[in-house]
Amino acid sequence: MSDAPPLTPLDEVRETYARDGIVRLGKTVDDETLAALRARSEAIMRGEAPELDLFFQHDSDDGTYGSLRRGEGWVGPSDRYRKIEKLERDVLFRALLTHPSHERVVRAFVEGPVHLYRAVLFHKAPGTSSPIPWHQDGGTFWGLSEDPSVQIWTALDDAPEESGCVEAIPGSHVHGLATRLGGVVPDDVAARADAEARAIPFPAKAGESLLIHNMVWHRSAGNRTELPRRGFTACYLHAGVRCLRKKRAPRVFPLVFP
Numbered sequence: 095m096s097d098a099p100p101l102t103p104l105d106e107v108r109e110t111y112a113r114d115g116i117v118r119l120g121k122t123v124d125d126e127t128l129a130a131l132r133a134r135s136e137a138i139m140r141g142e143a144p145e146l147d148l149f150f151q152h153d154s155d156d157g158t159y160g161s162l163r164r165g166e167g168w169v170g171p172s173d174r175y176r177k178i179e180k181l182e183r184d185v186l187f188r189a190l191l192t193h194p195s196h197e198r199v200v201r202a203f204v205e206g207p208v209h210l211y212r213a214v215l216f217h218k219a220p221g222t223s224s225p226i227p228w229h230q231d232g233g234t235f236w237g238l239s240e241d242p243s244v245q246i247w248t249a250l251d252d253a254p255e256e257s258g259c260v261e262a263i264p265g266s267h268v269h270g271l272a273t274r275l276g277g278v279v280p281d282d283v284a285a286r287a288d289a290e291a292r293a294i295p296f297p298a299k300a301g302e303s304l305l306i307h308n309m310v311w312h313r314s315a316g317n318r319t320e321l322p323r324r325g326f327t328a329c330y331l332h333a334g335v336r337c338l339r340k341k342r343a344p345r346v347f348p349l350v351f352p
């Protein structure tokens with residue numbers, strides 16, 4: 095998929111992941127594929143893939159996380175959707191999340207069949223785009239019998255600090271969940287942990303991937319550039335992980351690596 099420099103060797107991936115909970119994997123996607131994925135994400139936001147029945151979340155009007163209009167879903171064609179989920183239903187995004195460059199890393203951590211928890215595009219439109227606060231990708235909020243195994247985040251555009259690259263606190267994953275619920279780390283907990291001073295930016299070039307431990311504290315700022323910043327993340331589970339939700343039928347997680 096790429097003629098770029100070699101991907102990070104798996105020994106190094108394992109070692110850095112255990113220590114830091116976040117690892118640069120190298121350039122996993124070539125420029126032609128990136129262009130196709132960007133065009134596809136734009137078409138999806140214009141409403142050209144209704145048959146996929148994707149999940150949409152529009153960005154807030156004032157660019158704050160607190161005023162996101164949750165639960166609204168699709169609100170018509172717009173280039174300001176901040177989050178699009180269920181992208182495993184799209185041929186191009188599915189090809190990325192099942193690509194050998196991803197499988198090689200997932201297989202280094204998961205034995206046996208591998209299922210997908212989520213495949214999400216995080217989009218920061220130029221102009222007003224909301225930040226994502228410190229959070230962890232797990233907890234009762236995720237409704238799983240066990241924590242997810244691994245997740246791989248890939249930059250579809252250059253993501254320098256000014257456009258809201260991923261930031262993380264390396265090593266924070268070893269302490270487990272900050273709250274039983276998981277998700278956003280409460281402000282007082284972040285303040286006690288001195289999170290601001292410990293934040294490390296992970297700027298990325300288009301096509302580069304990061305392996306992000308679900309428990310590592312991570313966040314991203316708003317986009318202050320004139321260009322969109324899109325990141326695609328796929329989160330993988332081993333076959334024994336079950337959906338615990340009770341209100342609706344439990345989710346069945348698609349098999350991605352048999």
Ligand SMILES: O=C(O)CCC(=O)C(=O)O
Nearest residue numbers: 216226231260314325327
């Ligand atoms: O793309 C981003 O800005 C952050 C992604 C993220 O927070 C996540 O994958 O959980």
